[in-house]
Amino acid sequence: SKQTPNQNLIVFLHHQKGTIMEHIDVLELKNWIDEGKLITLLDIREKHEVDYCKLPDSTHIPMNTIPSRLGELDAQETIVVYCHTGVRSLYVCQYLSDQGFQNVLNLRIDPTVPTY
Numbered sequence: 001s002k003q004t005p006n007q008n009l010i011v012f013l014h015h016q017k018g019t020i021m022e023h024i025d026v027l028e029l030k031n032w033i034d035e036g037k038l039i040t041l042l043d044i045r046e047k048h049e050v051d052y053c054k055l056p057d058s059t060h061i062p063m064n065t066i067p068s069r070l071g072e073l074d075a076q077e078t079i080v081v082y083c084h085t086g087v088r089s090l091y092v093c094q095y096l097s098d099q100g101f102q103n104v105l106n107l108r109i110d111p112t113v114p115t116y
Helices: 005-015 026-035 047-052 067-072 087-098
Strands: 023-025 039-043 078-082 104-108
Touching: 023 026, 026 039, 026 104, 078 087, 087 104
Parallel strands: 023 104, 039 078, 078 104
Antiparallel strands: none
């Protein structure tokens, strides 16, 4: 039977555990934004999470829709992926890299900052 894009993403994530991925911390990201660096800030959280709070100028594509919405992203642009704790975003970074995206970074969330 043929797998759906969501099943393909889950299979990929299962097989790619342990892959090294580059990270960026919030202070460096702020510096990039202040300097006007061209980036896509990709929020992969669910809608109810985004409704609670979001970063300005971010692009919202929920994790489970990434495979079917790849065309909305520029594989040549720097993409900083984030979620609530950094786990889902790490998996999406790995997936995007496998799909040929050249410059994908996982936003490292500061665990000392209170969250929802």
